[in-house]
Amino acid sequence: MTMDSKLVILFFAVAMAIASSAMASDPSPLQDFCVADHASKVLVNGLVCKNPKYVTEKDFFFSGLDKANNSKSRVGSIVTPVNVVQIPGLNTLGISLVRIDFQPGGLNPPHTHPRATELLTVLEGTLGVGFVTSNSENRFISKVLKKGDVFTFPIGLIHFQINLGKDPVVAIAALSSQNPGVITIADALFGSKPPIDVNVLTKAFSLDKDVVEYLQDEFSD
Structure with a gap:
């Protein structure tokens, strides 16, 4: 094989790697913003843009993430999302947030986000977290987090969080999609x-x- 042939193969491999990486998150925006028009009945991969003339500061704003929601559920936790549904201006921007409140012993059950990596920060309490790698190894990676600790859950992998303390826990997580989706394993299968x-x-x-x-x-x- 000639040097030129090797360079062509290397270039092709790098190009495929870059393309694969680009497809792993939301598409990049092609304009300053594309505020979601929730009233539109047109179905696209994302949401239809609102006419920029009618965009206001309200389209980029959400209030109330400082308040805990009722976590008295079957699993003892509640997730408060802030995604493109709550903030239409997040459309095409590839990011969203959730607040998670845990009762003592509360669990955010094993689940996946098919379109996002998650970066979680503990604001109060002690939280056990973990994820499982794909089928080649099924390796379980876990950590006990305290106030101020940050942990990453890679896109698509099954993960969970559980309150290990006697007091409520509050965590905030950023996700690399305007609409990350969630598949709770037990709920989906049973x-x-x-x-x-x-x-x-x-x-x-x-x-x-x-x-x-x-x-x-x-x-x-």
């Missing part, structure tokens, strides 16, 4: 509508049929 065939879940999790049916009843609400 609470799908219509339900997944019991035989599929029985074989996948090596569970008795009665256990699978019980879990489907629990997650069907």
